[in-house]
Amino acid sequence: MSGQNEHKTMTLKLIVWRQNGKNGPGRFETYTAREITEHHSFLEMLDVVNEDLIKEGKEPIIFDHDCREGICGVCSQVINGVPHGGQERTTVCQLHMRKFKDGDTIYIEPWRARAFPILKDLMVDRSALDTIIQAGGYTSAHTGGAPDANAIPIPKPDAEYSMDAAECIGCGACVAACPNGAAMLFTGAKVAQLAVLPQGKVEAKERARAMIKAMQECGFGNCTNHYECQAACPKGIHVKFIARLNREYIRALIG
Amino acid sequence: MEILTNTVGRKVLMAVTGLFMLFFVIVHLLGNSTIFVGPSALNTYAEKLHSLGPLVWAFRAFMLAMLGVHVLFGVLLTLENWAANPGKYAVNRKLKANFSSETMIWTGALLFAFLVYHLLQFTLRVTPDIIPEAVAKRPGDVYAMVVGSFRHTAISLIYVGAMVVLFLHLKHGIQSFFQSLGWSNDRTLPRFETIGNVLSALFLLGYSAIPILILVGFLTR
Numbered sequence: 001m002s003g004q005n006e007h008k009t010m011t012l013k014l015i016v017w018r019q020n021g022k023n024g025p026g027r028f029e030t031y032t033a034r035e036i037t038e039h040h041s042f043l044e045m046l047d048v049v050n051e052d053l054i055k056e057g058k059e060p061i062i063f064d065h066d067c068r069e070g071i072c073g074v075c076s077q078v079i080n081g082v083p084h085g086g087q088e089r090t091t092v093c094q095l096h097m098r099k100f101k102d103g104d105t106i107y108i109e110p111w112r113a114r115a116f117p118i119l120k121d122l123m124v125d126r127s128a129l130d131t132i133i134q135a136g137g138y139t140s141a142h143t144g145g146a147p148d149a150n151a152i153p154i155p156k157p158d159a160e161y162s163m164d165a166a167e168c169i170g171c172g173a174c175v176a177a178c179p180n181g182a183a184m185l186f187t188g189a190k191v192a193q194l195a196v197l198p199q200g201k202v203e204a205k206e207r208a209r210a211m212i213k214a215m216q217e218c219g220f221g222n223c224t225n226h227y228e229c230q231a232a233c234p235k236g237i238h239v240k241f242i243a244r245l246n247r248e249y250i251r252a253l254i255g
Numbered sequence: 256m257e258i259l260t261n262t263v264g265r266k267v268l269m270a271v272t273g274l275f276m277l278f279f280v281i282v283h284l285l286g287n288s289t290i291f292v293g294p295s296a297l298n299t300y301a302e303k304l305h306s307l308g309p310l311v312w313a314f315r316a317f318m319l320a321m322l323g324v325h326v327l328f329g330v331l332l333t334l335e336n337w338a339a340n341p342g343k344y345a346v347n348r349k350l351k352a353n354f355s356s357e358t359m360i361w362t363g364a365l366l367f368a369f370l371v372y373h374l375l376q377f378t379l380r381v382t383p384d385i386i387p388e389a390v391a392k393r394p395g396d397v398y399a400m401v402v403g404s405f406r407h408t409a410i411s412l413i414y415v416g417a418m419v420v421l422f423l424h425l426k427h428g429i430q431s432f433f434q435s436l437g438w439s440n441d442r443t444l445p446r447f448e449t450i451g452n453v454l455s456a457l458f459l460l461g462y463s464a465i466p467i468l469i470l471v472g473f474l475t476r
Contacts, residue, residue: 015345028345081348112342179352180336182262212263221339222262222332224359225431231350240440247437249263 010036010102014049016061017109019118026118028107031061038098042085043068043075045097046108062121070094070234073169076176077122078109083173083232091171091234111172113181115219126172128218129186135214136207137190139199158196165193167235177232180221185229187215188241195248208248265328270435272325273428279318280421284461290474294398301397326367333360355427362424369417376404384410402469411466418462425455 012033019026033049040048043065050060066074075092079085085095100106108122116124166189174185191208194200200207223242230239258264286304289296304311355362376382377400380390384404393399405411429451433439439447468474 017345078344078346081344081346082350086348086350107346109344109346112340112344114339114341177350179340179357181340182336212261216262219339221336223266224332224336224356225427225434226352226356228350228352238441239434240444243434243437243439243444245437246263246266246435249261250267250437253258253264 008037009034010038010097010100010104012036012045012100012103013105015105015107016122018061018121019110021120022117036097038096040097041068041093042077042079042095042097043093062119062123064123065093068093071169073171076111076124076126076171076173078107078111078176080107083111083176084171084234086232089234089236091169094234111176113172113175113178113220115181115183116172116175124172126170128220129170129172129183131218132183132187132211132214133190136203136210137194139194139203141199141202152198154197162193162196165189165196165237165241168193168233168237169235171234173232173234174229174237175220177228178221178223179226179228180224181219182223182229183215183218183220184223184242184245185233185237185239187211188239188243188245189237191248192241192244195244204248205252208245208252212245212249265332266435268324268328269332270432272321274432275318275321276325277425277429277432280425280458284458287465288461290398290401290465294396297398297401298395302395322367322370326363329360329363353427355423359424359427362420365420366417366424369413369420372413373417377401401465402474405466405469408470411470414466415463418459421462422455422459425458426451429454 010033014031014033015028016031017026018029031049031053033045034052036045036048043063046061046063053060064074064076066072068075070091070093073091075084077084077092079092079095084090084092085099087095087099110116110118110122111124111126115128116126118124168186168189170186172183172186175181175183178184191211194207195204225239225242227239229242230237258268286300287297289300349357372382376385377397380387380400382404384407385400386403389396389403390400405414430439430444430447431451433447434444465474
């Protein structure tokens with residue numbers, strides 16, 4: 001790497017959704033991101049833009065973020081039409097500016113779904129996902145003190161299956177990507193991770209029913225098997241967990 | 256009835272009613288294919304069917320019920336989904352959804368319209384291409400009626416167009432059946448998608464072959 005290359009920067013045109021509050025009308029505003037290097041993460045690029053806005057006495061762009069290492073599920077932006085920007089298994093915070101070219105125009109929008117009302121700019125209220133968890137995304141077995149790690153033997157494939165479902169970080173990209181605003185991938189993963197384990201099997205039937213009911217009451221749409229959710233998921237959660245949710249529900253229905 | 260209001264329950268209803276209509280599409284194609292054996296084969300087949308009397312009517316009532324449930328919940332689900340996703344993105348890039356999966360309600364509506372037209376044409380025999388005198392003279396000559404109608408380019412084109420729509424609907428619908436009933440997993444889903452593509456392509460080819468072969472003069476009166 002020559003010294004020259006390290007200082008090479010990009011200038012980008014950002015078209016960002018701005019909205020004052022829950023009911024405020026939203027609009028797109030255009031900004032210029034200057035002095036961006038390929039090493040900036042997408043959120044760091046927005047930090048740079050916000051610094052400039054603050055210096056100009058303007059209100060910075062509000063966006064959700066927390067761990068910035070791709071595990072917390074808080075960052076949530078639709079970049080050029082794809083939640084998290086379309087790099088496979090990558091959250092917005094782990095998307096880097098080397099994926100963009102100098103002079104690019106980037107559209108940045110919030111998650112859009114009836115169940116996720118916009119709070120401000122790019123920040124949406126995702127508490128509907130918590131409501132689904134509260135409806136049954138737990139086990140209520142009394143375990144007493146901490147049990148021995150291997151007191152209940154669990155076959156390796158079951159453990160793997162459960163862990164694959166548990167990879168879900170609850171960011172809501174599946175809802176944002178879904179043409180129907182459905183939360184089936186999220187709910188499917190949360191039902192499946194418990195349904196396959198002995199501790200979770202006890203309440204499997206009530207859980208599937210209750211979580212689906214909560215999902216509907218929160219205003220999420222119906223799944224029509226587009227599989228857009230899986231494609232957008234930063235953790236690669238498979239739609240087999242939606243099939244599992246369907247199976248669990250049918251099982252609950254026929255007794 | 257919980258199944259009528261539950262989002263997964265409704266998926267199950269869509270899948271099961273769809274399956275029965277898929278069976279009908281298969282059986283209907285097999286029946287139609289007797290035209291390749293010859294005029295008497297098709298006419299004998301039609302006569303046999305009609306001789307079943309009450310059984311035919313029971314079958315028709317059953318298919319009508321399947322269609323009714325499929326249409327009702329298809330429309331309901333679509334309206335709910337439009338309401339659940341009110342804000343469209345300024346930029347919309349799809350990664351997996353495709354034309355076939357995104358147009359189910361429209362291909363469904365077109366198929367419904369075609370079904371009405373198709374029944375008026377070959378079952379009730381009231382469309383302009385059907386010559387009433389010929390039908391009155393020989394009501395059992397289904398072969399002559401079919402060949403007579405498909406000789407009109409426009410009628411054959413409508414038919415083939417409807418089969419393209421059926422192809423699009425089933426390309427998404429067949430694999431969707433397995434997913435909705437919870438029978439698919441990461442290993443089988445791609446196979447179900449292939450089965451859906453192959454079957455819907457076979458239907459397109461099989462059904463379209465009849466009007467096309469009549470148009471090019473391969474099947475004649």
